[in-house]
Amino acid sequence: MGAQRTSAGDPLVQVVLDRVSKRFARHAALVRVDLTLTRGRVCVIMGENGAGKSTLLSIISTELPPDEGTIRYETAAGKKLVGQPLRSRLGYVSHTPMVYPELSALENVTFFARIGGVRDAAREAGNILEELGLDPRSPKPAAAFSRGMQARLAAARALVTQPELLLLDEATSGLDREGRRALLDIVTQVASDRIVVVVTHQLSTAAQLAEQLVLLRRGRLVRQEDLADQTTTDRHARIRELLDNPRIT
Numbered sequence: 001m002g003a004q005r006t007s008a009g010d011p012l013v014q015v016v017l018d019r020v021s022k023r024f025a026r027h028a029a030l031v032r033v034d035l036t037l038t039r040g041r042v043c044v045i046m047g048e049n050g051a052g053k054s055t056l057l058s059i060i061s062t063e064l065p066p067d068e069g070t071i072r073y074e075t076a077a078g079k080k081l082v083g084q085p086l087r088s089r090l091g092y093v094s095h096t097p098m099v100y101p102e103l104s105a106l107e108n109v110t111f112f113a114r115i116g117g118v119r120d121a122a123r124e125a126g127n128i129l130e131e132l133g134l135d136p137r138s139p140k141p142a143a144a145f146s147r148g149m150q151a152r153l154a155a156a157r158a159l160v161t162q163p164e165l166l167l168l169d170e171a172t173s174g175l176d177r178e179g180r181r182a183l184l185d186i187v188t189q190v191a192s193d194r195i196v197v198v199v200t201h202q203l204s205t206a207a208q209l210a211e212q213l214v215l216l217r218r219g220r221l222v223r224q225e226d227l228a229d230q231t232t233t234d235r236h237a238r239i240r241e242l243l244d245n246p247r248i249t
Contacts, residue, residue: 010075012089012164013039015060015195020069022055022219029055031219032069037212039164041228042187042196044206046243047216053199056216057169060197061092073165088116091163095170097150099157101143105129106136109156116161128156132182147174155183159190166190168198172205184208203243207236215242 015037022030030052037043037060045053058064059071073081081089099108106125113121126136132152142153151174158166168187172180187196187209200206206213215223223242227235 010077010079011039011193012073012081012195013076014072014074015165016072016074017060018070018072020056020059020066020071022052022059022064022067028219030059030066033219033221035214035221035224037195037197039195040192041211042191042198042209043212043214044210045197045199045214045216046201046206046239050218051216052219053216054169055219057167057197057199060165061090061167062087063092088161089164091158091161091166093155093158093166093168093171095151095173097142097154099142099150099153102141104139104141105134105145105153105156106138108142108153109160112157113160118161121160125156125160128160129153131186132156133178148176148179151175152179152183155186159186162190164194166194166196168196168200170199170201172200172202180205203236203239206239207232210235210239213239213242 017033017035019032019034020030021028021032033056045056047053055064059066073086075081100111103111106122106129109125109129110122113125118124129136132155134149134152134156142150145153155171166187172183175183184205198205198209211228213225213227214221225238225242227238230238
């Protein structure tokens with residue numbers, strides 16, 4: 001990917017959640033979650049269906065407000081980001097493609113690049129599309145894409161602005177092996193100077209990416225583990241052990 005487009009001299013370095021809770025009617029989706037996310041460290045969030053993973057990511061993305069607790073987005077200079085200055089530094093890749101069906105791949109990504117203030121938006125859009133295995137010269141509308149191609153396009157849309165806070169919610173769902181490899185390779189490449197949070201149920205994805213592992217159960221954070229210095233094989237074994245043995249968490 002091209003040169004990073006962050007605010008010069010004052011990058012986003014930390015996101016701090018303090019006793020964050022969220023309810024939907026009588027259901028407690030999150031219960032007093034304390035979590036610190038740091039620049040240069042991939043955080044993988046796992047848990048069974050209904051554990052609160054997507055709710056947590058939606059709160060981090062500012063899509064949902066917490067009912068209780070606080071969340072702070074802090075720069076290197078100690079500035080607290082809110083509103084548009086924060087959202088302009090954020091990229092979100094969902095399991096549901098959020099693209100314009102009538103536009104081509106290049107038109108889709110160029111549009112989001114321009115909104116995000118990317119210089120030479122069309123060129124950068126073409127570059128990220130090629131990295132993810134899509135042809136930027138194709139006039140084919142996104143509506144005619146396969147599920148896997150739409151997933152790649154959604155990833156390109158989020159990545160083209162080179163966000164400082166990159167959130168992926170089951171982003172490899174629907175991708176074929178080649179597309180999944182391309183996306184994970186890009187995430188690995190950019191992770192050293194970004195805050196990256198990945199929600200996944202795929203053990204192989206978690207083992208490849210997780211430097212910080214967070215396990216949720218029934219809305220509660222039940223385990224955090226530092227896996228930064230472990231090999232992919234060791235991570236795979238440890239994550240499986242944690243998921244298969246409730247007593248550990």
